[in-house]
Amino acid sequence: MGPLAWSADVVGGLKWWQRAVLVVCLCALALPLWFAARNVHRFADGDRTITEGYVHCDWDGPCTGTxxxxxxQQGHGEIAGLNFEYDEEQVTGIRLYAGRDWAVTDRSGLAFDAAYEFAGAALGVVVVLSVAWFRSR
Known part of the structure; x- marks a missing residue:
């Protein structure tokens, strides 16, 4: 029994609404794959740099800078990984790993996030297909 026969057997054993739910669930699992691909791209294509000018951090929100x-090229936008108190926000020369419109303080966080998102998507596919397999019986 090949992979196509297995999938035809699973889909054939489901009711129409269960097939629709299966398709929606599998399509929803593309979202973590998109985030993982974005983090892999950032990990590979970013550059080491430092902030230029002042960094502004909201007390309850993200930090932004240039x-x-x-x-x-000059980049600007949100800087992930910074947590300053209000009186410390006038700091310059912070080390970053950045692209044109994004920046992080720790490059390894991008790799960890990508691995976590890939693993979550794979686990989600296994769960969805397992549920579909047992429901088709």
Whole structure:
């Protein structure tokens, strides 16, 4: 029994609404894969840099700032991984790993997040297909 025969057996044993739920669940699992691909892309294509000018951190929100990339491009946007108190926000020269519109303080966090998202998507597929397999019996 090949993979196509297995999938035809599972889908054939489900009611129409169960097939619809199966398709919706499998499509929803594309979302963590999109986030994982984004983090892999950022991990591979970012550059080491430092902040340029002041970094502003809201007391309940993200930190934002600007940085200079190789080639003279200036990046700006949210900086993930910074947590400053209000009186410490005028700090300059913070080490970053960044692209044009994103920055993180720790590059390894991107790899960890991507691995976590890939694992979550794989586990989700296993759970969804297991449930479909048992419901088709």
């Amino acid at each position: 940085w200079r990339l190789p080639g003279g």
